[in-house]
Amino acid sequence: MQLKKQSVxxxxxxGAAAMMGATNSASALPAWDVExxxxxxxEMGGRITVMELTGVAKTHISDDKxxxxxxxxxxxxxxxxxxxxxxxxxxxxxxxSGNTPYDVKPGDIPLDPTFRDTRVGGSATWEQxxxxxxxxxxxxxxxxxxxxxSIGVNGGLSLDMNNRNTTLFAGVSAEWxxxxxxxxxxxxxxxxxxxxxxxxxxxxxxxxxxxxxVGLTQTISRRMLTQINYSHSLSNGYLSNPYKVLxxxxxxxxxxxxxxxxxxxxxxxxxxxxxxxxYSFDQDVLDLSYRYMWDSWTITSHTAELKYYWIxxxxxxxxxxxxxxxxxxxxxxxxxxxxxxxxxxxxxxxARLAKFDATTVGILYSMKMDRKSEMGxxxxxxxxxxxxxxxxxxxxxxxxxxxxxxxxxxxQLLWSF
Amino acid sequence: MEKGPIRRPWRLEPREGYxxxxxxxxxxxxxxxVETESHAQAQALLRTVAWEAWRIEAKFSRYRKESALARINxxxxxxxxxxxxxxxxxDFSSLMHDLSGGLFDITSGVLRRxxxxxxxxxxxxxxxxERILPLVGWSKVRWEAPFxxxxxxxxxxxxxxxxxxxxxxxxMLARQEADMAMLVNFGGDMAAxxxxxxxxxxxxxxEDPHGGAESIWTLKVSGGxxxxxxxxxxxxxxxxxxxxxxxxxxxxxxxxxxxRAVTVADGSAARAGMMATLAILQGxxxxxxxxxxxxxxxxxx
Numbered sequence: 249m250q251l252k253k254q255s256v257x258x259x260x261x262x263g264a265a266a267m268m269g270a271t272n273s274a275s276a277l278p279a280w281d282v283e284x285x286x287x288x289x290x291e292m293g294g295r296i297t298v299m300e301l302t303g304v305a306k307t308h309i310s311d312d313k314x315x316x317x318x319x320x321x322x323x324x325x326x327x328x329x330x331x332x333x334x335x336x337x338x339x340x341x342x343x344x345s346g347n348t349p350y351d352v353k354p355g356d357i358p359l360d361p362t363f364r365d366t367r368v369g370g371s372a373t374w375e376q377x378x379x380x381x382x383x384x385x386x387x388x389x390x391x392x393x394x395x396x397x398s399i400g401v402n403g404g405l406s407l408d409m410n411n412r413n414t415t416l417f418a419g420v421s422a423e424w425x426x427x428x429x430x431x432x433x434x435x436x437x438x439x440x441x442x443x444x445x446x447x448x449x450x451x452x453x454x455x456x457x458x459x460x461x462v463g464l465t466q467t468i469s470r471r472m473l474t475q476i477n478y479s480h481s482l483s484n485g486y487l488s489n490p491y492k493v494l495x496x497x498x499x500x501x502x503x504x505x506x507x508x509x510x511x512x513x514x515x516x517x518x519x520x521x522x523x524x525x526x527y528s529f530d531q532d533v534l535d536l537s538y539r540y541m542w543d544s545w546t547i548t549s550h551t552a553e554l555k556y557y558w559i560x561x562x563x564x565x566x567x568x569x570x571x572x573x574x575x576x577x578x579x580x581x582x583x584x585x586x587x588x589x590x591x592x593x594x595x596x597x598x599a600r601l602a603k604f605d606a607t608t609v610g611i612l613y614s615m616k617m618d619r620k621s622e623m624g625x626x627x628x629x630x631x632x633x634x635x636x637x638x639x640x641x642x643x644x645x646x647x648x649x650x651x652x653x654x655x656x657x658x659x660q661l662l663w664s665f
Numbered sequence: 666m667e668k669g670p671i672r673r674p675w676r677l678e679p680r681e682g683y684x685x686x687x688x689x690x691x692x693x694x695x696x697x698x699v700e701t702e703s704h705a706q707a708q709a710l711l712r713t714v715a716w717e718a719w720r721i722e723a724k725f726s727r728y729r730k731e732s733a734l735a736r737i738n739x740x741x742x743x744x745x746x747x748x749x750x751x752x753x754x755x756d757f758s759s760l761m762h763d764l765s766g767g768l769f770d771i772t773s774g775v776l777r778r779x780x781x782x783x784x785x786x787x788x789x790x791x792x793x794x795e796r797i798l799p800l801v802g803w804s805k806v807r808w809e810a811p812f813x814x815x816x817x818x819x820x821x822x823x824x825x826x827x828x829x830x831x832x833x834x835x836x837m838l839a840r841q842e843a844d845m846a847m848l849v850n851f852g853g854d855m856a857a858x859x860x861x862x863x864x865x866x867x868x869x870x871x872e873d874p875h876g877g878a879e880s881i882w883t884l885k886v887s888g889g890x891x892x893x894x895x896x897x898x899x900x901x902x903x904x905x906x907x908x909x910x911x912x913x914x915x916x917x918x919x920x921x922x923x924x925r926a927v928t929v930a931d932g933s934a935a936r937a938g939m940m941a942t943l944a945i946l947q948g949x950x951x952x953x954x955x956x957x958x959x960x961x962x963x964x965x966x
Contacts, residue, residue, distance in 0.1 A: 473702075531676060
């Protein structure tokens with residue numbers, strides 16, 4: 249009888265393999281994992297609104313080589329604080345292009361309403377196994393805005409050790425930036441006179457940024473993982489904001505007399521240390537991280553973040569998080585400066601260089617659609633608070649709010665497939 | 666319109682040296698064992714495995730009105746074009762029919778209407794078998810891929826190979842995503858990608874498929890598949906004679922002298938499961954058949 253022959257087993261082996269379908273992935277085109285997102289960031293009080301589209305595509309060229317491509321497109325519109333302080337008289341400013349004057353009522357924090365931009369950015373990263381324990385990556389990135397062009401390169405290595413319980417990693421990157429402000433680069437720290445019309449120094453300027461990072465990921469137990477890293481960053485060149493001014497006020501009354509365009513030091517050294525702990529419960533994961541940053545402009549900052557990956561019984565995921573950030577002021581930050589014959593070499597009234605703290609709370613809900621695709625929605629609220637009435641306020645300034653606070657909502661839809 | 670799989674709960678638990686993923690599919694408890702340090706990677710692989718199980722269950726379930734199989738069974742004798750995956754399963758079923766000399770037959774599910782193997786004592790009533798047998802027989806089906814003509818009243822049932830197919834498919838997809846030691850176990854039918862990273866076999870506890878009510882088998886699996894055919898709890902007793910649930914589709918009556926259960930280890934879950942099924946269909950010849958085929962096996966009588 250046919251069944252007595254051992255060939256039944258062979259026939260089954262062939263038939264069962266055919267039943268599994270084509271597994272010949274070598275001839276197939278590489279499959280892409282794609283993540284897309286559309287986000288909107290809206291600052292309260294009619295300030296900045298950002299609409300952003302992002303896309304990330306990743307593919308395995310072969311088992312040990314991965315290519316990752318990223319693109320983003322966003323548009324920025326709205327009004328942004330120009331650095332001048334509120335005062336008791338109406339103020340008139342000239343827009344950066346020089347074409348559109350705008351008026352600010354007494355007592356109001358001056359906002360430049362002409363702020364708009366479209367930004368496109370892209371990057372490509374190639375990751376490859378160099379040996380079973382060593383992985384390497386190289387990448388390029390570029391970004392373009394109306395007034396800004398940047399190009400960067402980066403590379404890194406990681407080394408698995410200690411039965412893959414320890415991973416050491418190191419990376420470097422370099423970036424070249426060309427800044428061509430609308431209406432030209434203003435002459436800095438020289439009074440502009442009424443109307444705040446700038447004297448143009450040149451049409452463009454540039455700066456460079458170099459970064460290095462070393463770190464270590466360590467498995468503490470099956471449930472716990474920790475990561476630490478140290479990074480060092482050097483920026484050099486034109487680091488001032490071409491659109492920000494300072495009010496030059498009467499040293500006795502605090503009344504605004506004139507304005508100057510800000511000036512920042514031509515180099516900045518930033519260092520930071522970062523520490524993260526991830527703890528896995530049976531399904532959920534708790535992620536705690538902390539960063540301490542200090543720089544040569546005397547800014548020091550602390551960032552603490554707590555995130556929880558909550559896996560629901562349906563397999564969907566809920567990720568609530570809270571982040572707290574606090575920083576000290578740059579040594580050349582001042583809400584305004586005193587009108588005098590000799591002005592300081594460096595000064596800025598940019599709120600981002602002031603002492604402030606910021607809290608972000610948010611939640612991501614991510615839903616599986618099928619084996620590969622996922623939809624998510626992220627909601628965030630951001631609140632930034634500085635010193636409204638700093639000790640250095642003079643005369644009438646004591647009656648005004650000198651720090652432009654920011655609160656913003658972020659909503660994002662994500663789709664990965 | 667075909668509906669997608671139903672999403673159901675799953676669980677992922679860290680264990681000593683690996684992650685254990687748990688979910689239910691095809692009326693069985695299902696497991697994924699995966700050796701990774703990364704919770705996220707284990708989660709992703711568990712998702713792949715569970716979704717594949719649920720997808721196959723939804724597509725080939727007899728019980729779901731929207732399934733691809735239900736559409737075939739409701740075709741009323743019309744000529745249908747089936748999708749590529751269904752075609753592969755039908756080709757394989759056809760091969761099994763040939764290899765078993767007609768004893769493996771995916772049209773024999775309708776015999777369940779006259780047999781109730783629930784431990785009771787009811788034999789089919791006279792005349793039942795004469796009415797039902799004309800609806801059984803793969804040779805009455807016209808299958809020329811991708812076209813199928815299933816005569817009116819006949820039904821296909823892929824339950825005899827669906828679980829083993831799902832195990833192999835789930836493991837194949839998971840292996841395409843990550844190269845690491847894994848074991849997929851759907852209710853005792855299982856397949857492993859290979860030994861664990863330290864070279865040791867996976868150790869799996871399964872309920873003894875051969876009848877010991879309380880006993881648990883401890884299996885060491887270091888690659889390939891392992892599956893069981895037969896169910897020692899499904900039988901009926903009539904006038905002191907035990908009737909097992911393995912039916913001969915040619916007569917409609919239980920195969921005489923069939924083993925209660927046969928477990929086989931072979932290259933994949935489907936290969937192991939089908940070897941076990943072919944063996945049990947041999948009746949008293951199961952042991953001799955398995956010996957001739959030179960596969961690792963366990964037979965319960």
